[in-house]
Each structure stands twice: as structure tokens, then as C-alpha cells.
Amino acid sequence: MSDYRHLNRANWDERAPAHAASGGYALDRFRSDPEHLSDVVRFDLPLLGDVAGLEGAHLQCHIGTDTISLARLGARMTGLDFSPASLAEARRLAAETETDVELVESDVYAAVDVLGAARFDLVFTGIGALCWLPDVRRWGRVVADLLRPGGRLFMRESHPVLWSLDERQDVLAIEYPYFETSEPLVWDDSSTYVETDAVFTQTVTHEWNHGLGEIVTALLDAGMELTGLVEHDSVPYEALPGQMEDVGGGEWRVKDRPERLPHSYTLQAVKRS
Numbered sequence: 001m002s003d004y005r006h007l008n009r010a011n012w013d014e015r016a017p018a019h020a021a022s023g024g025y026a027l028d029r030f031r032s033d034p035e036h037l038s039d040v041v042r043f044d045l046p047l048l049g050d051v052a053g054l055e056g057a058h059l060q061c062h063i064g065t066d067t068i069s070l071a072r073l074g075a076r077m078t079g080l081d082f083s084p085a086s087l088a089e090a091r092r093l094a095a096e097t098e099t100d101v102e103l104v105e106s107d108v109y110a111a112v113d114v115l116g117a118a119r120f121d122l123v124f125t126g127i128g129a130l131c132w133l134p135d136v137r138r139w140g141r142v143v144a145d146l147l148r149p150g151g152r153l154f155m156r157e158s159h160p161v162l163w164s165l166d167e168r169q170d171v172l173a174i175e176y177p178y179f180e181t182s183e184p185l186v187w188d189d190s191s192t193y194v195e196t197d198a199v200f201t202q203t204v205t206h207e208w209n210h211g212l213g214e215i216v217t218a219l220l221d222a223g224m225e226l227t228g229l230v231e232h233d234s235v236p237y238e239a240l241p242g243q244m245e246d247v248g249g250g251e252w253r254v255k256d257r258p259e260r261l262p263h264s265y266t267l268q269a270v271k272r273s
């Protein structure tokens with residue numbers, strides 16, 4: 001396994017049990033209410049529409065809360081992630097909630113070999129997914145190859161402008177790359193994005209940003225047609241600690257003149273026939 005995968009997987013394996021135990025992911029609500037949906041999928045609903053009966057792949061499914069939410073909406077879901085600890089939490093939740101989802105351990109770049117080509121009506125991904133991948137063009141080809149002709153990509157992701165900001169400053173200041181770089185951004189961060197008392201030791205990660213144009217072009221060049229691109233003034237975690245306010249529904253927004261910043265975006269694209 002290449003170095004970035006090794007480091008990043010160790011980091012996710014360590015964080016997964018803490019995420020599953022945290023109030024942020026609200027697993028108890030999935031267990032107690034068979035109709036409960038994750039805040040992320042609830043936010044998506046107006047643009048996502050009816051997914052009942054669709055064959056769906058959720059890339060980088062983590063502990064399965066969005067995968068299970070999509071299954072509760074009637075899609076036949078396969079979640080894929082390279083973190084065995086994340087998948088163990090996802091499998092436990094699926095069993096506890098009696099949700100029929102397939103959960104597969106794989107790197108995203110190997111998804112077509114593992115899941116099969118031209119198999120899916122829907123590829124769903126996002127909220128902290130693309131930043132773990134060094135090459136967005138390679139990712140675009142994976143998405144296109146997983147989809148049947150006419151199949152749809154639905155992704156809501158943190159905006160690359162947000163990811164380029166210096167989270168240590170109380171003004172919006174661009175500090176990190178907006179465009180994809182050959183070298184990763186190397187972080188050493190012992191915190192995570194949910195409240196937890198867990199102490200982490202696998203704290204070094206390698207991450208990449210990808211500009212919006214690079215993401216769209218990767219998909220167009222892979223044979224996808226862009227069908228929607230909506231930028232949002234909120235994001236489902238406190239991306240800039242101390243500078244954001246909780247605006248409900250799991251969403252966070254910069255307190256001071258949020259209209260300056262695209263916080264996240266929803267991109268939809270369809271595989272050309």
C-alpha cells in the first residue's frame with residue numbers, strides 16, 4: 001500500500017469507533033427510529049429526489065449512516081470504504097437496524113474491479129471524500145465506469161475554496177492550495193470533527209484539494225454530462241472552528257457575512273449513453 005493510503009487508513013481506522021460512539025453521528029436515532037435519516041441525506045433530499053429501486057454505490061461510506069439512509073429511501077445500496085474499522089461500525093449498524101446493504105472494503109481507485117463496471121444507477125459520495133484522493137481525473141473515470149449509461153452521480157462536498165482557507169485565522173484567508181497539487185498537504189491533527197474524549201495517535205494524514213473546474217473537467221472527460229451544480233452557504237461540520245455557527249439540521253455557516261464564502265456544493269452528472 002502506498003504511503004498516503006497507509007497513513008490515511010490508520011487515521012480513519014482509529015477515528016471510526018469514536019465517530020460511531022459520538023452524538024454527532026446519532027447512531028441511536030437510527031436504532032430507535034426506523035425512518036431516521038442522516039442530516040446529510042436529509043439536506044440532499046430536495047435535489048436527490050426519489051431513489052427508490054435504484055442500484056446505488058456509496059463511495060467512501062465511512063460508518064454507513066448515509067448508506068443506510070439511502071437504503072431507507074428504497075435504494076439497493078453498496079457502501080465502499082478502505083477502512084475496515086469504519087466498515088465494522090457500518091456492518092454493526094446495518095445489522096442492528098436490519099438494513100440490507102452490501103459493505104465492501106476497497107480503495108476507491110479499485111472500485112470498478114471490486115464492484116463491477118456499468119452496474120449502478122447512482123453513485124453517491126461526498127462530505128469529506130475527495131480530499132483523500134490524489135488524482136481527481138482517476139476518480140472521475142472510476143465514477144463513470146461504475147455507472148450504467150444514463151446513471152447519475154450525486155455528490156455534495158465541502159467547497160475547495162473552504163478547504164483552501166486558513167482555519168487558524170479569524171479572517172477568511174487563503175493559505176492552502178485550491179488546485180490539485182502533486183504533493184499532498186501533510187497534516188498532523190489529533191482532533192476530529194465530532195465531539196469525543198478519545199485520544200488519537202494516528203494523527204498524520206495526506207490530503208489534496210481539487211478545484212471545482214478540475215472536478216467538473218475530470219467528469220466531462222470521463223464521459224459524464226453535468227446536470228447540476230449548486231453552491232451552498234453551509235457545510236455539515238464546523239470547518240472553521242470558532243468562526244462558524246450551528247444553523248440547524250447539522251449545518252454550519254460562517255458567522256460574519258457568510259455570503260462571501262461558498263461552503264459546500266452539490267454536483268450532479270449523468271453518464272452519457
Ligand SMILES: C[S@@+](CC[C@H](N)C(=O)[O-])C[C@H]1O[C@@H](n2cnc3c(N)ncnc32)[C@H](O)[C@@H]1O
Pocket residue numbers: 005008009012060061062063064065066080081082083086106107108109126127128129132133
Ligand atoms: C469523512 S469520511 C466520508 C464521509 C461520509 N460523508 C461520512 O461522514 O460518513 C471519509 C471516508 O473516506 C474513506 N477513505 C479515505 N481514503 C480512501 C480511499 N483511498 N479509498 C476508500 N476509502 C477512503 C475513509 O476511510 C473514511 O471512511
